[in-house]
Amino acid sequence: MKMLQFKMRAHLFLLLCLLFNCLCRFHCTTADDVQGYLSKKIKSKAMAPDIAPSADPPPFIPLIAPSPLIPFTDRSLPSLSGFCSLNFSAVASLMSKTATDCWDSSAPYLANVICCPQFDASLAILMGQFSKISGMLYLDKTNARNCLSDFQMILESQGANNQLQNLCSIRSENLTEASCPVSDVKKFESIVDTSRLLAACGKVDTVKECCHQVCQSAILDSARKIARNGTSDLPENSTRIDDCKNIVFRWLTSKLNPSSANDVLRGLSNCNVNKGCPLSFPSTINVTKECGYMISNQTGCCKAMENYLSHLQKQSFITNLQALNCAALLGMELQKANVSNNVYDLCHISLKDFSLQVGSKESGCLLPSLPSDVTYDEASGIGFICDLNDNIEATWPSTSILPGSCNETTKLPALPTATSAQSGLYKKKSVLFPLLFSSSLVLTPLI
Known part of the structure; x- marks a missing residue:
């Protein structure tokens, strides 16, 4: 009996140790914590390995998993430089939104459409707030360097990716007057x-x-x-x-x-x-070999197209209008390489085939062409809206001009359609994909 009690106590002790360790490593940071940051020293560690901005993103692996955990971030709040004139607490809610939009593992996949536009907007608004007191619309180089570092540290402490300056191509010079002669x-x-x-x-x-x-x-x-x-x-x-x-x-x-x-x-x-295509196109030599001139083997041509598109589907999420541009750009490249047949129609290629794939059935997720954000709630975790309005066929280009971002006449849905009567993860012609991010940085959608 004493041995049994000893084992039970040992197991309980180990459990408490594990729980204490977890609480020491992780901490949920809210916008209210921003005001306490200005008196601390710089110290911040990322929970997961860095992602090199030039490297290909890790593979997108669908997985049926439990409900996402509440996002945890590093317990140690960043201690700031103490040499930044910006008032971060004035835009605490926007910084919280930015941290969510640029969430650690999702940022590389959403950088072009959601994360970096929000990152840029928050910096501009911070500078605008600063000018109301200082009368200046810029920071000197030293101040700019400290402020950008502090800004990154605050976002990182709330769960944002620690490579945002590289992902969004932001330098401290972006906070100065640069070459503009008027700055007050x-x-x-x-x-x-x-x-x-x-x-x-x-x-x-x-x-x-x-x-x-x-x-x-x-x-x-x-x-x-x-x-x-x-x-x-x-x-x-x-x-x-x-x-x-x-x-x-x-x-x-x-x-x-x-x-x-x-x-x-x-x-x-x-x-x-929405004006361009953010994807990087590899060589089309295998496609042109199978699909060029008179197609003798339709199966071989479509297999080559499928293999080619698989490279694009590992890069990032794009909007429906970006997908339209990407389809036109790839079509023009193939036409220049003597692929005269409409392989999009031949191989049943849709716009969703140009974006990152989600779910066990690997369906492409097109983001709305209007501004959208990453969402977070305790029930569904981190997620974002995918625009799944029907399977819009990719258009084989008939001219050498890319579609414009003016979508008044473009028959593409600007935002997913949903009714207040519908609830849960699935909405009418749209879906919210909650994401579970593992320490190995594998993006895992739940559907």
Whole structure:
């Protein structure tokens, strides 16, 4: 009996040790914790291995698994530099949103569409808030370096990927004035028609803006005016104009509340996101060999296309409009290589075949063409909306012009359709995919 009691106590002791170890390693950070960060020293460890930005993402492996666990992050809160002038607590809710949008394992797959646009928007809004007190629309180089490091540390402590600066191609110079000659609020407002700028960009229609470019034109006009300050000759493609656009964005966000500013910036970024194709295309030599000229073996041609598309399906999630661009771009490449037959129709290729695949049946997930975010709740964990409106066939290109981001006439769903009567994971013609992220960085959707 004593031996049995000893074993039970030993097992209980081991269990308590394991539980204590877990509690020491992990901690859930909320937006409220941001205010306590400013007095600590820099110290942060990633829970999972780094992902090299240039490396191919790990394989996408469907798996039926239990409900996702509540996200845990490193227990040790980052101690910041103490040399950053930005007020992070002023945009705590936006930073929490950014951390979720750039969640550790999902960030490389969602960088182009969700993570980096939100990352950029949060930085611009932080700078806008800073200008309201300082009267300056930029940081000096030392301050910028410290602030970007602090920004990354705060996001990482809330579960974000620790390689965001590389994933989103952000450097500390992006927080300075760079080459823009106007960087203080008073001078900016003396040159720019601020009333017109606010009227055009105070609120952005995320569908019409991409077509009519009301806000984008006002921003470009304002950037040109301040870029030409002190000079009479400035090329249209000058990097100075791009640097001055950043100044315009910061001033604009200072005149809007953070939530409205975020909506505007995300809407503008989506116009650019949907203009092109973010995928990297490998050599088409095997496809052209099987599908070029007169196709003698349809099975062989379609097998070659399937193998080719499998390389694209390991890269990232893309929007439905990006998929349209990718299909057109690949089609033009194949046509240049003497593939004259419509292999999309021949092999029943749809737009979803160009995006990362999800689920046990490996169905491509196309993100909505309008701005969307990663979601988190205790019931379903981390997830995002996939636009699964029917199987839209990939269009074989008849011209050498890529489809534009203006989708007023494009017959593609902008957002998934759902009714309030429907509940659970599946929604009408759309689905929310909860994700479970393992320490080996395997992206695991649950359906």
